[in-house]
Amino acid sequence: MSVLVYTEFENGKFKKNAHEVASYAYEVASKMGTTVTAVAINANSPESLGDYGVTKVINVQNEDLKTFNAKAYANTIAQVSAKENATIIILSSSADTKFLAPMLTAQLKAGYVPNVVAAPESTSPFQVKRTVFSNKGFAITQLDTDVKIIGVSNNAFGSVENKTDATVEDFAPDLAEEAFTTKSIEIDKVVGKATIADADIVVSGGRGLKGPENWGMIEELAEVLGAATACSKPVSDLGWRPHGEHVGQTGKPVASNLYIAIGISGAIQHLAGVSASKVKVVINTDPEAPFFKAADYGVVGDAFEVVPQLIEKLKEFKAQNA
């Protein structure tokens, strides 16, 4: 009974989180003295997962699964899980995977623990550490079900290479029409730009930037750093930026390597959603702004002076380190 991991494939390659969850699965499998089997849907070069410790890939190629459909994907993973007698299933925290996870949970009568930040504390009983209260705390949670599903937080475990030879086995799921009763009719997605969910760096602006016309420098800073752009809640409520950029407790969670907050005061709801980021930088005119208590590095200064200079200096730095 290997550990089963669902590795997401998108736009011609495995997603960054696919390598991360494979690495996590390898760690769990090592602790339990077993191997890792991955399930990949419409992926090219599935054998490349061997780089991250996967020894077998269940390769699903199916025209009906070209566009993500949560129920059909959950059914597919459930069938693979049954065929492989999997008792431990590792998932990522992407929006798509968090959509299918509870359906998979119900189908397999499993226990599901999302937002897990570390390898299991113990595998018998099975206990994992997860964030609760929107990053304001952690819980050690025990799973007592036969099938256990672990959702790994973005960027919490990291990708670890473990070169193995992966065998690839084709599998054709049996998908009834009922699996497709929700239909995707339009996808509106930025292409070629980092997303808040998987960017290494996120540059975020708050009400201190005064108006939407001032976002040029935020976008430029993000571009220099290859970062995703984000904003505080009032900024999206005011319509300065799209809702999809709102981060925090009631917006998207951020768990990047670097989070740069510009003109953001650091309200508790904002911090709750971004505190999982590893390194936090704040740029704010007010030295008393609460964000300074939560940040690693801070600049007390006017964003309109600091950010343009920072962009220039980063360009020089990038040129030298290219």
Place this chain on the structure above:
Amino acid sequence: MKILVCLSNVPDTTSKINFTDNDTKFDTTGVQFVINPNDEFGLTRAMWFKEKQGATVHVATVGEASTEPTIRKALAIGADEAIRVNAFPEDGFFVAEQLAEIAKKGNYDLIIAGRESIDYNGGMVPGIMATLLEMNFVNTCISLEVDGNNATAIREIDGGKEKISTTLPLIIGGQKGLVAESDLRIPNMRGIMMARKKKLSVVEPISAPKATKDIKFEKPAPKGQVKLVDANNLDELINLLHNEAKAI
């Protein structure tokens, strides 16, 4: 159309989080409980369906008697009837089983739940219910229109959004965006008075297994002092981010 809104009762977003009983329990001392923000957007959308499309709106919560003020608030905002399953909501699968039972009895066309509860961040109750009830499901839903038996929803995806067409019966995991922030309602005096006369049934839980349990809680390690960099010395910031933090 008959709508069920699932309400989770959670600490106010400004709450300080502490644990008690040797870090095995959440310390509710001094904590103010509110309708889960994701559910508040859903409840407000349900009010829209009630007022514009003649829907009937029931709300349900799995919780002990202490959750009744939250339910009363939903009634004061305009829900027609409330159901409380008298159990402590310790586990997502258990809660979903309870709500699915309520949903079966009530024959709802549309169930509105939230993307996640902001307390334990499970993000699983609506998806599990959808499977148990064999209903269509759209998660992280930011827009919902219903026309007869057809529904059009928009869901947030990583890096954008997706428009989905489906049919009732449907369950959604909703969030901010379902209605405008400015449409959220504060109960008025009349609503509060009317809520007192509305039906709030209390039912006992069905037996269902608990899939997970929390053994112990921890608070994040206290944060070290921030390193301040002079606004005229941004080279130093770049140096720190590159050499010390290894973040660029």
